[in-house]
Amino acid sequence: MIEELKSSLKEKSFEEGLRFVANQYPGKVVFSSAFGQEDQAIAHAIFKNDIDVKVFTLDTGRLFKETYELIDQTRSRYKKPISVYYPNTANVEQLVTEKGMHSFYNSVASRKECCFVRKVEPLKRALEGASVWITGLRSGQSVNREEFEQVEWDEQNKVIKYNPILDWTYDQLLDYLKENNVPYNKLHDQGFISIGCAPCTRAITAGEDSRAGRWWWETSQKECGLHQLKTA
Structure with a gap:
């Protein structure tokens, strides 16, 4: 199944690939957007071409104001629905009551616990009922993601996880956004390349990895648990 899909997508363009996958699994393809x-x-390719893919986002409750503004801007631009999933209220209440508002600063384990409650569980x-999960992963984002496959x-x-722009360079990405006048998070203009929750994200400096600004106080693999890393 996976190998057949890989083979079929090999000669297809970015947008052709999205449509092909949607046609192969009608009503069963979803795309998770963090609005990076x-x-x-x-999202632009899906909405512009009316491709049958459900677009959703995870609202952790700790996002930047600029991210919320972009969600509304994107809805307004494309006139398409975007489903929003929130953390389980009881789980958030228990986490904050027992460990405080900023327990994620205490250790990698505590940070991953917060990510699990606010992101992984939602x-x-x-993904319930989905056959294919489309992501915006790029291998150039970090060393962790170099071994991911399309x-x-x-x-x-x-x-099935489909990473349609995995091999894109950052310059290719910027060119596509500019050519299509795609709305983007204004924090990108301030050095925020990878944008997550507000308390856990900072701008990066020249020469830093694009995900260095995520959980900057850690020397971890800079992942939240949504995407499993390859193991030897």
């Missing part, structure tokens, strides 16, 4: 530059490029609900099986969520 990569995600906005994919993602599982968002099409792969996500064992954690029991779904």
